[in-house]
Amino acid sequence: MNGRTRSPVPLHIVLAICAAIVIAPIVWTVAAGFRTQISLLMGEVLFTPVWSNFSEVLWSKTSDFLLNYRNSIIVGVLSTILCVVVATLCAFSLNRLRWPSWVAHIFLAWTMIFHMIPPVALASAWFSMARTVGLENTFTGLILAHATLNLPMAIWLMAVFVREVPKELEEAAIMDGASTPRVLWHVILPLITPGVAATSILTFIFSWNEFAVALTLTMKQTATVPVAIAKFAQDFEIQYTQMAASAALAMLPALIVLLVAQRYIVKGLTQGAVK
Amino acid sequence: MAGVTIENVRKSYGAVEVLRGVDVQVENSEFVALVGPSGCGKSTLLRMIAGLEGISSGEIGIGGRVVNNVPPKQRDVAMVFQSYALYPHMTVAKNMGFSLKLAGLPADEIAQRVSRAAEILDLRPLLDRLPKQLSGGQRQRVAMGRAIVRDPQVFLFDEPLSNLDAKLRVSMRAEIKALHQRLKTTTVYVTHDQVEAMTMADKIVVMRDGLVEQQGSPLELYDRPRNMFVAGFIGSPSMNFIGGTIKKRRFVSGNGLLGHDTDISPMAGDGAVILGVRPEHLSIDTSGIEATVLVVEQTGSETTVLLDAGGTRMTLLARERLTTVPGETVRIAPDYSRLHFFDPASGLRLGGDSDVDEPGPSDTKGNTSMAPARRTSLKNGRTGPRKKLSQALEAIGIRQDRYRPELYYMRGPGPKTHAKSVGADSP
Ligand SMILES: Nc1ncnc2c1ncn2[C@@H]1O[C@H](COP(=O)(O)OP(=O)(O)O)[C@@H](O)[C@H]1O
Ligand SMILES: [Mg+2]
Numbered sequence: 001m002n003g004r005t006r007s008p009v010p011l012h013i014v015l016a017i018c019a020a021i022v023i024a025p026i027v028w029t030v031a032a033g034f035r036t037q038i039s040l041l042m043g044e045v046l047f048t049p050v051w052s053n054f055s056e057v058l059w060s061k062t063s064d065f066l067l068n069y070r071n072s073i074i075v076g077v078l079s080t081i082l083c084v085v086v087a088t089l090c091a092f093s094l095n096r097l098r099w100p101s102w103v104a105h106i107f108l109a110w111t112m113i114f115h116m117i118p119p120v121a122l123a124s125a126w127f128s129m130a131r132t133v134g135l136e137n138t139f140t141g142l143i144l145a146h147a148t149l150n151l152p153m154a155i156w157l158m159a160v161f162v163r164e165v166p167k168e169l170e171e172a173a174i175m176d177g178a179s180t181p182r183v184l185w186h187v188i189l190p191l192i193t194p195g196v197a198a199t200s201i202l203t204f205i206f207s208w209n210e211f212a213v214a215l216t217l218t219m220k221q222t223a224t225v226p227v228a229i230a231k232f233a234q235d236f237e238i239q240y241t242q243m244a245a246s247a248a249l250a251m252l253p254a255l256i257v258l259l260v261a262q263r264y265i266v267k268g269l270t271q272g273a274v275k
Numbered sequence: 276m277a278g279v280t281i282e283n284v285r286k287s288y289g290a291v292e293v294l295r296g297v298d299v300q301v302e303n304s305e306f307v308a309l310v311g312p313s314g315c316g317k318s319t320l321l322r323m324i325a326g327l328e329g330i331s332s333g334e335i336g337i338g339g340r341v342v343n344n345v346p347p348k349q350r351d352v353a354m355v356f357q358s359y360a361l362y363p364h365m366t367v368a369k370n371m372g373f374s375l376k377l378a379g380l381p382a383d384e385i386a387q388r389v390s391r392a393a394e395i396l397d398l399r400p401l402l403d404r405l406p407k408q409l410s411g412g413q414r415q416r417v418a419m420g421r422a423i424v425r426d427p428q429v430f431l432f433d434e435p436l437s438n439l440d441a442k443l444r445v446s447m448r449a450e451i452k453a454l455h456q457r458l459k460t461t462t463v464y465v466t467h468d469q470v471e472a473m474t475m476a477d478k479i480v481v482m483r484d485g486l487v488e489q490q491g492s493p494l495e496l497y498d499r500p501r502n503m504f505v506a507g508f509i510g511s512p513s514m515n516f517i518g519g520t521i522k523k524r525r526f527v528s529g530n531g532l533l534g535h536d537t538d539i540s541p542m543a544g545d546g547a548v549i550l551g552v553r554p555e556h557l558s559i560d561t562s563g564i565e566a567t568v569l570v571v572e573q574t575g576s577e578t579t580v581l582l583d584a585g586g587t588r589m590t591l592l593a594r595e596r597l598t599t600v601p602g603e604t605v606r607i608a609p610d611y612s613r614l615h616f617f618d619p620a621s622g623l624r625l626g627g628d629s630d631v632d633e634p635g636p637s638d639t640k641g642n643t644s645m646a647p648a649r650r651t652s653l654k655n656g657r658t659g660p661r662k663k664l665s666q667a668l669e670a671i672g673i674r675q676d677r678y679r680p681e682l683y684y685m686r687g688p689g690p691k692t693h694a695k696s697v698g699a700d701s702p
Contacts, residue, residue, distance in 0.1 A: 166358065166360065168356045168357075168358050168360035169360050169362060169363075171327050171354075171356070171360065172354070172356060172360035172361075172362070172421075173362075173373070174327065174347050174348070175325060175327075175347055175348075175352070175353060175354045175374075176348075176373050176374035176377060176421070176425075177347075177348035177374050177377045177378055178348075178377050179348075182377065186362075186373070186377075187362060190364040191363065191364060
């Protein structure tokens with residue numbers, strides 16, 4: 001024991017540095033949102049906070065930010081629901097419906113490959129596909145695209161959660177007379193809710209942050225928050241402070257979700273077994 | 276209620292055949308135990324009855340209906356799993372009522388049947404708890420409750436007590452037995468513990484490597500094991516095996532266990548045999564042979580003594596307290612009316628009190644390949660039969676050559692004993 005116990009101080013220093021690295025840009029961004037453009041560009045350390053950037057972004061007639069926010073929420077929520085439902089069914093099927101193992105392996109390998117392709121690489125393909133079927137500049141197009149982009153990760157996560165449910169529970173349900181959909185609904189699903197929650201949150205955040213595909217598939221009416229934030233950087237002027245204010249506002253949903261559901265995420269991602 | 280018929284059932288996983296033609300008949304209301312070492316295919320067979328595994332060939336019938344292609348939910352059987360498999364997110368009442376809910380019964384009838392089952396199993400105060408708030412024994416009872424609320428044709432148990440501590444296991448054993456006597460539901464019970472099988476079952480099916488070695492009532496198996504495997508598997512501690520030969524209706528062994536004049540030959544001809552004696556049929560007897568005490572285990576009600584008799588390790592179980600100590604030399608003798616003989620080549624039982632007609636020992640049947648071995652055994656009374664014994668024991672999974680007396684005590688077997696037994700064996 002003696003040899004194993006180390007002073008916690010070095011560990012805490014390392015953790016503090018890591019935390020600082022993660023938090024510093026966020027603090028800087030939020031702070032920038034409360035400055036004037038001049039104060040920011042002059043690099044003042046001490047400044048008087050102003051609300052003008054936020055009110056400009058939120059309420060000014062020329063700003064579409066609230067619309068963008070609504071768009072992001074619609075796309076994020078619906079694509080997440082679609083993605084997680086499909087991923088859960090897929091994971092259940094792959095794990096429990098006695099596919100030949102090569103089918104499952106090829107399928108999972110393909111999702112992995114697809115996941116490694118940067119979304120930007122496929123942006124133009126998404127655009128021409130959406131235009132062919134008349135879904136450009138619609139929520140449906142972007143929702144389908146986001147659900148598809150997130151599916152590989154969601155399937156991998158859900159496959160892990162489904163696999164953790166002891167097979168005997170499923171067999172017990174079968175012996176109790178449950179059909180496959182009922183096994184899934186009454187036994188598997190209640191046991192993997194933390195996993196579903198964790199996967200949903202991650203999927204939502206990825207959709208919320210996705211930029212390249214959203215940029216190609218949307219126009220003014222359907223633009224999401226990342227697209228809108230990028231628009232602050234224009235040819236002749238970069239509106240740093242309004243951009244920072246928008247970014248700070250964009251962080252809110254993720255922050256709220258993480259705070260509320262942190263328990264679930266940790267439980268979901270570290271869940272050893274359903275005992 | 277219904278009987279279960281298993282006819283020439285086989286099961287393969289890819290190229291591996293885990294069940295190689297099993298025939299078992301379970302009568303209506305009978306309690307049948309499937310026993311055998313781990314990996315012999317008991318669970319596989321049980322799961323095939325349940326419908327959780329497909330049947331590669333052969334036929335399984337429940338209540339006279341062939342169920343090979345009937346899905347589990349239409350077989351009307353209930354299964355209790357080794358891990359209990361309680362739904363962790365449902366209360367005890369919900370766990371027990373789940374099958375009824377799926378069957379679409381009205382809520383009040385579900386409640387009524389659940390509470391009746393809870394009454395039987397003494398689960399009333401626990402109905403609102405979650406499985407994680409229960410002890411192992413309580414979980415086990417809930418698992419049984421889940422099976423009995425359905426009032427199925429057949430109960431299937433897969434090692435239901437193996438996760439409980441020893442004391443609880445004994446009391447649950449009695450409880451399951453009492454439950455069966457009360458409900459009279461046909462039961463197939465898988466266990467690797469022969470004591471469980473002996474105490475609970477009407478009929479025991481002993482399996483090994485995907486085959487049935489013997490089936491019969493517990494006492495039949497104890498009194499007339501069909502082969503060395505069953506003989507060694509049933510009974511605790513295990514039966515002692517001694518290699519030797521039959522000459523002129525007398526058994527002669529390396530350790531001279533048996534008196535020369537006792538006519539115990541199970542068959543007419545001479546030849547190599549293996550003698551089996553249960554530990555409880557050995558006793559300290561001044562007319563017996565010498566043996567050195569290696570280990571003495573007292574349980575209070577009985578004494579188990581591990582002995583070295585002329586180089587063969589033997590176990591003796593006495594119902595009384597023996598005051599012997601390790602290193603001491605004692606004399607032991609068997610109960611001559613309760614000896615078992617086995618053919619060293621096939622391991623099959625020899626002799627009159629077997630209900631089947633057994634072949635004689637291999638060399639009397641003119642099996643030439645055995646002849647050289649026999650000659651060796653005649654020349655050197657000690658090594659020949661002993662070698663065969665160890666081969667036969669190895670065939671049933673016992674490695675006797677690992678036994679090293681010097682690990683147990685310092686003096687080693689006295690040369691006197693050796694000389695005596697060799698002398699007894701030579702013509
Ligand atoms: N799904 C499976 N795939 C391949 N082999 C299996 C499978 N299930 C069981 N086996 C093999 O079948 C044999 C019998 O298993 P089992 O019936 O569980 O034995 P027991 O219950 O008697 O311990 C074992 O050797 C096991 O490895
Ligand atoms: Mg088993």
